Amino acid sequence: MRFFVSALFFLVIFSYAATFDPLDPNGNITIKWDIMSWTPDDYVAVVTLNNFQMYRHIMSPGWTLGWTWARREVIWSAVGAQATEQGDCSRFKGNIPHCCKTNPTFVDLLPGVPYNQQFTNCCKGGVLGAWGQDPSAAVSAFQLSVGSAGTSNRTVRLPRNFTLLGPGPGYTCGRARVVPPTIFLTPDRRRKTQALMTWNVTCTYSQILARKYPSCCVSLSSFYNDTVVPCPPCTCGCQTKDNCVKSDSKILSLVGVNTPKKDNKPLLQCTRHMCPVRVHWHVQRNYKDYWRVKVSITNFNYRMNYTLWTLVVQHPNLNNVTQVFSFDYKPLVPYESINDTGMFNGLKFFNDQLMEAGPFGNVQSEMLLRKDKNTFTLKEGWAFPRKVYFNGDECQLPPPDAYPFLPNSAYQNLLSFSTFISLFIFFLIAIW
Incomplete structure (x- = not known):
């Protein structure tokens, strides 16, 4: 029993040390899930990724966000992002959902998509800037219409097992936690509205895991x-x-040498x-x-x-x-x-x-x-x-x-040179 407790304590301490950055102690990526409206069978939510890391950003090919539904939820539609797989939607007739997977994975849209597919702070190819470099580029968001999910704060269930990938691994996400509803300003900034329900997920980075x-x-x-x-x-x-x-x-003259591969495998100079x-x-x-x-x-x-x-x-x-x-x-x-x-x-x-x-x-x-x-x-x-x-x-x-070490004679030579200059000046003054 003592061994088990000691091992558990060690794992907790190691996990914390692996993700804690002393130069950016408050750095993380926070995923915010705001339910904006209820319908008889679903809700509409805005999912926002805020990169609060001062100097670490997610570069191309961008972020990938995943989670596991608590029930048999489906995603009827998405704006500003898309699921990488639709999944098995055979139980639906007529109107087919955007994604039926129990563990959907979403990616950002590329710049230049049609206007009706865009959402505020979307469509950057998944690139998420560092907060300390440019706060306006450190936000990414998209909208979801979720079905079979409950129709009130009491009946909705929070997704589990959130995962966040940059161009590679390294991020570990905690559990979704209900927080006070987000306050929004109307476009004219004269009236405040708020989400019907909000939960947050915090993801931290570890170079050891990456x-x-x-x-x-x-x-x-x-x-x-x-x-x-x-x-x-x-x-x-x-x-x-x-x-x-x-x-x-001669390889460097071939076409495609400078083209990134899907697995991000580097081609390094010797x-x-x-x-x-x-x-x-x-x-x-x-x-x-x-x-x-x-x-x-x-x-x-x-x-x-x-x-x-x-x-x-x-x-x-x-x-x-x-x-x-x-x-x-x-x-x-x-x-x-x-x-x-x-x-x-x-x-x-x-x-x-x-x-x-x-x-x-x-x-x-x-x-x-x-x-x-x-x-x-x-x-x-x-x-x-x-x-x-x-x-x-x-x-x-x-x-x-x-x-590179400082030669031991450096200061001695400097002192000798200074002494020589002083004697030379004194000599000139004496002659004058």
């Missing part, structure tokens, strides 16, 4: 050391080592680390009151364009960012007393798309930081980031003992 290996890595360099610290070998696993493509391969994405952090300059860093992001996947990409960096001096060139920058303050994390993303219509591997598969920026004289140092790798996330997944950093 993939076995990291999806990105970090390399380091500095002006004070000629050593470039690369990503460790096979950082992202070497399963595709035999299928990787050399930069001069590298030592075998990661789809590498982030490079270069300590570029050291001034009297400031220091300068160059950040580069390289895409090694020939079948992936990263749209609306985000880069999150944790470093103690980010509370003194003075200027960022060619990237947008936004401080992230997950806790009131700590301001050491920032989010970078591309400028719209300029570099907000990180193209597939090749000549254009690279974006870069520089930033100027004001020194905190109480903490700033170039010793012991202080100038390098503590954590780096790309598109919400944590990247693998090199081991600290491999960081």
Whole structure:
């Protein structure tokens, strides 16, 4: 019995740790189900996905939402989304439902569908932006007409086993819970209405559940050391080592090389680390009151364009960012007393798309930081980031003992040079 309790406790703690992100403690995707009207046999509901994650978004091919009905409910019609399968509707004659499956799966519609199939915040191909990047793009919604479902708050039953998929796994959804009805404003914003019944489902992301290996890595360099610290070998696993493509391969001239596959299987450029994405952090300059860093992001996947990409960096001096060139920058303050994390993303219509591997598969920026004289140092790798996330997944950093080290003679040489200049000036004054 003690062993069972201990094992259960361990599983609960592990599950919580796997989904908790210290840089975005309140981040989740909330599914809101609002019943807007009752009819003799069904109800009309609006289903809304709100992405409250600060820097993690769902990119193409978009979200997939599923659940299991509590009874024998059917979906008569859908606007703004569609079921991936109709299921067995043989028990119906004449008017056939949109979906009869006990466990339906829905996807968003693509842009450009006819007007009568559209709904507010629909038809984005399932792309769901990050809340911290663009709140207006972090919402997706569709409408359902549900039959055989009960006709009042007392008789309706909540669906179970909600699942949410992005381009791949990683999200875990909790149980549906009834919450106070949502308040809506009429189009003229002069009158408030409310849903007849509302329930919420909260889905959280775990990188451990999403993939076995990291999806990105970090390399380091500095002006004070000629050593470039690369990503460790096979950082992202070497399963595709035999299928990787050399930069001069004739395969790259074939039609369809840059076309994504349905299973999202990557086509990677041959590298030592075998990661789809590498982030490079270069300590570029050291001034009297400031220091300068160059950040580069390289895409090694020939079948992936990263749209609306985000880069999150944790470093103690980010509370003194003075200027960022060619990237947008936004401080992230997950806790009131700590301001050491920032989010970078591309400028719209300029570099907000990180193209597939090749000549254009690279974006870069520089930033100027004001020194905190109480903490700033170039010793012991202080100038390098503590954590780096790309598109919400944590990247693998090199081991600290491999960081570019500051030569022991650096400060001595600087002192000797300063002494020489002082003596030279004193000598000139004496002659004058």
